[in-house]
Amino acid sequence: MRQMLFGLAAAVAALTGTCAAWGQEAAKRGEYLVSIMDCGGCHTPGIFLGKPDMERFLGGSEVGFQIPGLGIFYPPNLTPDPETGLGQWSEADIIRAVRNGVRPDGRQLAPVMPYQSYSKLTDADAKALAGYLRSLKPVKNQVPAITGASEKPTAPYLAVVMP
Template sequence: MRSIIRTALAAGSLLMSGSLVSAQTQTQRGEYLVTIMDCTGCHTPGTFLGKPDMQRPLAGSEVGFQIPGLGIFYPPNLTPDPETGLGRWSEADIIKAVRTGVRPDGRQLVPVMPYHSYGKLTDADAKALAGYLKSLKPVRNQVPGPLGANEKPSAPYLTVVMPR
């Protein structure tokens, strides 16, 4: 009887450690995806000013993009802060936004967010990406905007100027 109990405990221990390894691997995969997809390239404060604030990675940008005829859009806070970031979004909400460009409130993301390309993520990679974002330390950082085409910006933004 004792040998059966020991065997059961050992099997349970292996299953638990396997799920921890799997979760750790999924988080590492999410971090890898955030890196190769260059999420910090738009969503980290200071990046567009030449001084990325790596104390607040993925906390949103204070510099936006002007899309002619649409307005100015500031890369949002991707940390799980409930007030200024993705803290109230589920993993499914994040996956939908990354793949389709549609936020939980129904607003369409602008095409400067490459959701058309990210729509090709496998289910496992999309889940790893969303899980990683949910695992980050929440950073409270309210970004400006978005602003409509006729609204006056109070924060810097990038624009395209056509040659004359």
């Protein structure tokens, strides 16, 4: 009996170590994906003003994108802050938004978000990405609200101007 318990304990320890190693590997993969997908290139405060605030990495942008006929959209906070970020979103919610461009409330994301390209993520990569975002330090940062096409903006935005 003692040998059996020792063997069971050894198996549990080995499995726990394997799970921990897999978790670390997934976190590294998620961080890598955030880097090559350039999430910080839109979702980091100050990025469009030439002064990225890396203390609030992925905390959302104060500068939006104007999409003619639709309005102005501000890249949201991707950190797990429960009030201003993804803290209330599940892993499945994050994956659905990244792959399909649909928020948990059913709203379609702005077309400037390249979810069409990200729809090709493997299941493992999508989970690694979501897990990494959920592991970040929460940043409390409320980005400006979406401004409709006929509304007056209250925050800066980027626009394409035809000559």
